[in-house]
Amino acid sequence: xxxxxxxxxxxxxxxxxxxxxxxxxxxxxxxxxxxxxxxxxxxxxxxxxxxxxxxxxxxxxxxxxxxxxxxxxxxxxxxxxxxxxxxxxxxxxxxxxxxxxxxxxxxxxxxxxxxxxxxxxxxxxxxxxxxxxxxxxxxxxxxxxxxxxxxxxxxxxxxxxxxxxxxxxxxxxxx
Amino acid sequence: xxxxxxxxxxxxxxxxxxxxxxxxxxxxxxxxxxxxxxxxxxxxxxxxxxxxxxxxxxxxxxxxxxxxxxxxxxxxxxxxxxxxxxxxxxxxxxxxxxxxxxxxxxxxxxxxxxxxxxxxxxxxxxxxxxxxxxxxxxxxxxxxxxxxxxxxxxxxxxxxxxxxxxxxxxxxxxxxxxxxxxxxxxxxxxxxxxxxxxxxxxxxxxxxxxxxxxxxxxxxxxxxxxxxxxxxxxxxxxxxxxxxxxxxxxxxxxxxxxxxxxxxxxxxxxxxxxxxxxxxxxxxxxxxxxxxxxxxxxxxxxxxxxxxxxxxxxxxxxxxxxxxxxxxxxxxxxxxxxxxxxxxxxxxxxxxxxxxxxxxxxxxxxxxxxxxxxxxxxxxxxxxxxxxxxxxx
Numbered sequence: 001x002x003x004x005x006x007x008x009x010x011x012x013x014x015x016x017x018x019x020x021x022x023x024x025x026x027x028x029x030x031x032x033x034x035x036x037x038x039x040x041x042x043x044x045x046x047x048x049x050x051x052x053x054x055x056x057x058x059x060x061x062x063x064x065x066x067x068x069x070x071x072x073x074x075x076x077x078x079x080x081x082x083x084x085x086x087x088x089x090x091x092x093x094x095x096x097x098x099x100x101x102x103x104x105x106x107x108x109x110x111x112x113x114x115x116x117x118x119x120x121x122x123x124x125x126x127x128x129x130x131x132x133x134x135x136x137x138x139x140x141x142x143x144x145x146x147x148x149x150x151x152x153x154x155x156x157x158x159x160x161x162x163x164x165x166x167x168x169x170x171x172x173x174x175x
Numbered sequence: 176x177x178x179x180x181x182x183x184x185x186x187x188x189x190x191x192x193x194x195x196x197x198x199x200x201x202x203x204x205x206x207x208x209x210x211x212x213x214x215x216x217x218x219x220x221x222x223x224x225x226x227x228x229x230x231x232x233x234x235x236x237x238x239x240x241x242x243x244x245x246x247x248x249x250x251x252x253x254x255x256x257x258x259x260x261x262x263x264x265x266x267x268x269x270x271x272x273x274x275x276x277x278x279x280x281x282x283x284x285x286x287x288x289x290x291x292x293x294x295x296x297x298x299x300x301x302x303x304x305x306x307x308x309x310x311x312x313x314x315x316x317x318x319x320x321x322x323x324x325x326x327x328x329x330x331x332x333x334x335x336x337x338x339x340x341x342x343x344x345x346x347x348x349x350x351x352x353x354x355x356x357x358x359x360x361x362x363x364x365x366x367x368x369x370x371x372x373x374x375x376x377x378x379x380x381x382x383x384x385x386x387x388x389x390x391x392x393x394x395x396x397x398x399x400x401x402x403x404x405x406x407x408x409x410x411x412x413x414x415x416x417x418x419x420x421x422x423x424x425x426x427x428x429x430x431x432x433x434x435x436x437x438x439x440x441x442x443x444x445x446x447x448x449x450x451x452x453x454x455x456x457x458x459x460x461x462x463x464x465x466x467x468x469x470x471x472x473x474x475x476x477x478x479x480x481x482x483x484x485x486x487x488x489x490x491x492x493x494x495x496x497x498x499x500x501x502x503x504x505x506x507x508x509x510x511x512x513x514x515x516x517x518x519x520x521x522x523x524x525x526x527x528x529x530x531x532x533x534x535x536x537x538x539x540x541x542x543x544x545x546x547x548x549x550x551x552x553x554x555x556x557x558x559x560x561x562x563x564x565x566x567x568x
Contacts (some may be wrong), residue, residue: 002217002220002313002325002326002327002328002329002330002536002558003308003324003325003326003327003328003536004304004328004329004330004331004332005332006309006331007305007308007309007312007331008331008373009194009195009305009369010369010372010373011365011368011369012194012365012366012373016229016438016464016484018521025457029347035537041430055320059527087300087550103343104364105375105377114242115343117343120221126444129270130344131268131269131270131344131345136225137333137336137337137530137532137533138531138532141201145268145269147268147344151463152467154397154535155401156389156390156391156393156399156401157389157390157399157401158387158388158389158395158399159224159387159388159389159390160387160388161384161385161386161387161388162384163384163386163417163418163419164383164384164386164409164414164417164418164419164420165253165354165382165383165384165409165417166417167410167413171296172354172357172360172482172483172549173296173298173354173357173360173408173409173410174296174297174298174299174357174359174360174363174382174408174482175293175295175297175298175414175439175482
């Protein structure tokens with residue numbers, strides 16, 4: 001079959017499913033350097049351990065891989081690289097997971113999901129995580145580039161608005 | 176490929192209302208037209224459309240390394256110099272992309288020809304992904320189309336899958352943004368947001384005009400939260416040139432589509448593709464155009480950044496000329512004229528959707544002229560087994 005098995009709408013329909021309304025779902029994500037630190041901040045040791053385990057497994061799959069120890073050290077620093085072997089016996093080097101991200105999704109007060117993903121601190125002290133990309137609908141290879149983890153806090157007083165949108169002189173900005 | 180008249184669903188306007196499809200009629204003119212559909216064979220879909228779409232997409236992506244590293248190429252594409260680094264960085268970091276639509280000329284026989292890549296702000300998504308899907312389902316339920324009929328349309332599943340894949344790495348808050356006064360654009364972002372929510376992504380809506388900046392040049396929403404990810408149904412080249420564009424290079428806000436899409440959504444990618452793959456069966460000859468010179472017969476002139484068929488100049492082999500009005504100026508390209516095939520006086524254009532890197536469906540717009548403009552109607556399609564000789568309707 002060349003078409004979707006179903007085609008659901010949750011918000012656009014005349015009777016949207018209230019459960020899934022954007023405003024009723026929240027995700028809390030934090031970056032932690034240890035299970036203890038996580039538990040201290042979140043107050044849920046079991047969740048912190050579960051996220052840590054997920055992150056550690058994920059790190060083995062998605063950490064950047066280097067052919068030489070020196071290349072790894074150049075990016076992540078002296079004490080943060082380790083040797084590994086893949087299933088075919090080829091050796092490579094990867095940075096050690098130095099922290100992890102735990103994301104908890106809530107629907108109202110109910111936790112609806114938990115994820116853990118690895119974080120790596122580079123030689124300049126910047127936190128990075130593997131970018132998405134490989135697999136499924138995305139085909140761009142196995143190499144997963146790293147991307148920065150944006151720093152909190154995420155609030156800033158707005159000083160001006162209206163600096164975008166002036167070109168919209170026609171019916172649609174789409175194509 | 177055939178254009179087949181069919182009875183409309185008696186309740187299609189109610190169906191549209193139920194689904195929030197409020198732009199099926201635009202300024203009193205029909206936009207959604209289900210009095211006809213296009214019938215394809217599976218062979219036509221898979222061999223002539225799906226496979227070339229995947230190949231053309233891979234060829235386009237393959238061009239990026241060379242282009243973002245070349246000041247000469249970026250200049251030819253008229254990307255402003257202050258944004259070269261942003262474009263290059265976004266590609267080197269492989270900032271995620273979501274979707275694109277390539278427009279193909281196809282008659283049912285011979286290779287489909289790439290007319291352009293709408294890889295930054297494609298619309299007609301809801302119509303293709305949802306409403307034509309529902310049309311087929313309903314018509315099968317009514318018995319007007321056989322149960323074995325199919326459609327090249329896994330756009331919805333691919334979008335939800337793409338959002339689920341991207342979910343862990345899209346900084347929050349995430350906003351879907353479009354211009355305030357376009358029902359069509361709002362329909363598109365509402366649909367994308369619907370898919371994102373189904374993939375478990377918390378997200379909001381924000382008019383393009385309401386985006387703010389903080390004193391230190393970060394983009395903010397109406398609650399003064401720094402925008403983590405901005406899906407913008409608004410051309411990158413306009414963002415670059417507008418007042419707040421100067422804050423983009425230093426901003427941490429992740430853009431969807433990412434800045435590197437400005438290379439592919441640009442008509443200049445067409446001559447660059449031709450230079451690299453001259454003679455490819457799915458490409459048309461194309462050259463950069465300095466302007467000024469008379470357009471020879473058998474060629475089309477298009478500005479680098481035109482949308483909705485605006486500012487297109489066409490010189491037919493028989494000497495006829497067509498030209499559309501519009502707001503676009505600046506440098507352009509010329510492309511070998513490959514007229515759309517006529518079906519009962521209409522000229523269908525195949526919009527072939529790519530979500531992530533997967534070719535996953537088509538939507539057809541047909542106009543009464545060889546240039547597809549914003550007056551075109553959206554017409555559904557189906558895959559029918561032509562071998563059985565059974566074509567209901």
